Amino acid sequence: MSAVATAPAGPAVPTIGRARFGSTLTGTGRMIRFILRRDRVRIFWWTFSIVAFYLYFMAALGTFDAEAMAGRAALMETPSGIAMGGPGYGVEDYTPERAVANEGITWWVIALGVMSILHMVRHTRTEEESSRSELVRANVVGRHAPAVAAIATLTLVNALIAVFSAGIIVAIGGEYVTVADSFGLTVGVALASMVFGVVAFVFAQLTVHGRGAIGLSMAVLGAAFFARAAGDMMETHGSPLSWSSPFAWAQQMRPFVDLIWWPALLSVAVIVLLLLLGSFLASRRDFGGGMLAERAGRAEAGGSLAGPVALAWRQQRWALFWCSLGLGLMWFATGTMLPDIADLMRDMVESNPLVGAVFGNDPDGFVTAFLGIMLLYGILCVAAYAIVMGGRAKAEESAGRAEIVLARPLARSTWYGAQLLVAGIGTVVMTAVTVYAMWAGGVAVGDETFSFGDYTEVLWPYLPAALCYLGFTAVLYAWFPKATGLGWLLLVYGFVIGMFGSLIEDLPEAANYANPLYWVPEAFVESPEPSHMIGLGVAVVVLFGLAFLGFRRRDIPAV
C-alpha cells in the first residue's frame, strides 16, 4: 500500500462521534484540579484561619473558671448576647465547648458563607464575565463542567475545614468533648455555609455580572443572620422565624448539649433543591447571558457630578455608608452590653490575672476600662478605614484614571486635595459613628454611666489622631508610592503598644511617641492635655503639607 502512503493528503475530514451520555460534564476532573491549583494559597489561608480561630476560641475559654463561665452565660441570655451569639443551648451549665458552639457557629457560618459565595461566583460568573471561561469552554470541556467543578471544589474545601476544625476541637477539648459532637458542630457549619454557596450558584445564573451575584447572595446571608437573631430573641432556643435561617440549621443540632443530626438534613435538602434549580436555569441560558436585565444608568451626569470632590465622593460614599452601618451596629451592640459588663469583668479578672493587667483591678473602673479598650478597637477600625481610603488615590493612579483627569485643566493639588478631603471627612464621620454608637447602645438599655457630653469630650481628641493615619498614608503615597501599604505599620504599631504596652516591662516612654493614640487622653478619666492636642494638630498639618509637596513634584503614574 505504498501508493496510498505517498499520495498527497486530501482535505482533512475527521470522524466525529455523536454526543455521549454525560458529555456536558467532559473535563470536570481537569477543571477541579485547575481550581485547586489556582486557589491553593487561598484555600490554605481560609483553612488555616478558621482552624486557628477554633483553636484560639477553645484555648481562651479554657482559661475561664466556673464562675466566669456562669457570668458569660448570663451575658449570652441578654438580647445582644443572643444576637451576636446563638440560641443559648447549654447556658444552664456553660462549658468552654458549649460556649464555642453557642457563640461561635454564627461567626463561622458568616465567614465560611462569605467564602462559599466568593468561591462560587469567582469560578462561575466572574470567569464567564471575563473572557477566560470562553477560552476554556471553546476547548474539550462540557457545558456544565465549570459549574460542577466549582461546586465540587467548594464541597471539598468545606469538608477539609470541617475535618481539621473537628480534629482541633477533639485534640484540645476536655473530657466532655466527644468526636461526634465535634463533627456535629463543624459539619453543621459546613453544610449551612454551603447553602449560601449554592444560593450564589443560583444567582450566578441570573445576573450578568459577578458583582451582582455576590451582592444578592450577601443580602441573603445578611437576611438569614437577622432572621436567626430575631427569631431566637423572640423565644428561648428559637422560634419558627429562626428555623427559616440556615444559621439555625447548624445551631439547632445542639452539639455538646444534646446532639441531634436531623437539622443538617434541612441544609442538605435545600442544597440539593437549589442545585437542581441552578442547573435548570443554567441549561436554559446562553453563555454570558443572564436572566435579570442590567438596569440602564443615566445617559447624562446629574448636575452635582462636577469637580473632583464630587467624583471622589461618588467613589467613596458606599464604602463609608457600609462601614458606618456595619461598625456602627457592632459598637451599638457593644454599648448594650455595658450593664452586664461589670459583673463579667469582675469574674474574668479573678480567674485570669492577664485580663487584670489589661483592664485594671479596680471593680468600679471596669466599665471605664472596658469602654476604653472598646474605643481603642473602634478607633483602630477608623484608622484602618483612613488607611484604605488614603490608598484610593493610588488605585486611581494605577488604573490610569488619575491620568485622564490630570490631562484636563485640573491642578494636581486640587485632585489630590479632593481625594484627601473626602477620605478625611469619612474618617471624621467614622470616628463620630464609633463613639456615639457606643453611647446609643448604652442609652438603649438604660445605662447612664456617661452622658452624651462625656462621649463628645472623648470624641474630639480622637479626630486629629485618626487623621494622622490618613496623613501618614498620604505622605507615603506622595513620596514613595510603592510603599503606600506601609501605612498599616503605624496602625499595627499603635495596636501592639496600646494593647500590650502595659505588659512589657521597662518599655521606654519614648517608644510611645510615634503612636498617635498615645497623645489622646484616657477616655472618661483624663481631660485633654492642651500641648498634646496642639502637637497632634501640628502633626496632621505637617503630614498633609508634606503629602501635597511630594505629590506636586513626582511622576504620574509612578506605580
Add this chain to the structure above:
Amino acid sequence: MTTVSSGVPAIEIAGLDKSFGSVKALDGLDLTVPTGEVAGFLGPNGAGKSTTIRVLLGLLRSDAGVARMFGRDVWHDAVELHRHITYVPGDVSLWPNLTGGECIDYLTRLRGTADKKALRARRAELLERFELDPRKKARTYSKGNRQKVALVAAFLSDADLYILDEPTAGLDPLMESVFTDYVREAKEAGRSVLLSSHILSEVEKVCDTVTIIRNGTAVEHGTLDELRHLTRSNVTAVVGSDPAPLARLDAVNDLQVTAHDGGTRVTFDADNADIAGVLRAVTALGVHSITVTPPSLEELFMRHYGDVIEADEVAAEVAADGVPSDRAARKAARRAAKKAGVR
C-alpha cells in the same frame, strides 16, 4: 474659541531626557509640531511614545531638555495648557460605577464650557457617530467602548491641540474611519494633532508629517514624501537584453531575474536617491513594461527598523568579538556611506 499667537509651534521638544531608574526612556528626543499640523508619532512598543506624551501632559517630570506647548513650559504651566489641549490614552480606564455618559460629562465639566446648547448638540452627534450607549456602567464596557468614551470626551472639547496616544486601539474599521473624519475636521479648523499610532494606514491617511522614534530618540522626521525619498521603491520590469549591468549598480538591491515571454523579468528595490540612474540603466536594456511602486509607510517602517536591528546586530558582534567581523564591518560601512550620501 481661544486664540494662540501664531508662529509658535504647538509642540516643541528639544534634547528631552527621561530615565526611570537605570532605564533611559527618552534620550535627547527632538520633536516639533507646528500649529495646524497633524503629526504622526511612530515607534515600536517601548520606544518612548507614551513617556513623551506624559511629559507633554506634565505628568512626568523630564530630567533634561526643553518641552513646550504653545511656547509654555509643560510642567510649570500644565493646568493653563490643559485648557487648550485634549488627550486620549491608548488604554482608557474609567470609573466602574459611573455610566459612560457620566464619565463624558465629568471630564467635560473639568474643562468648563460656555455654550451649553452647542455642547449638547455636539455630544449627541458624537454619541451617534461613535455608536456609543451612554447609559451603561463603565464596568460593563468593552475596551473599544471605553476608547469611544475617551474619544467622545476629547472631540467634545474645543481644543487647540489633540494629543492622541494610540486612540483607535480596539476600534473596528468603521469606527476608525469615524475617528479619522474627526481628526480631519480638527485639522480643517486649524487645530494641531499629535497622533501616536501603530496603524500605519491611519497615519498615512491623516498625517502631514511623521516622526519615528526608537529607544527614546527621534530617528526620522519629515513629510511622508520626504521619508519615501529616503528609502527604496519596488521596480518590476520586463526587459529585452541581459540584465547583468543592473546587478552592478549600488542603488539596486535584492535583484531577482526570471524568464518571461519575449524577455526577462526583473524585480528589485531601487534607492530613491539614485532612481534616475537606475531608470537610465533599465531603459538601456530595452523596456517592454515597467511598474514602480513607492514604499508604503509600513514598508518604510519595517525597513527602517530592519536597518536598525541590523545595526544592533553589528554592535552585538563588535561587543562579542572585540573587533567587527568582516561582514559586519562591510554592512556598517555601507550604511554609513548611504546615510552620508542621502543627507
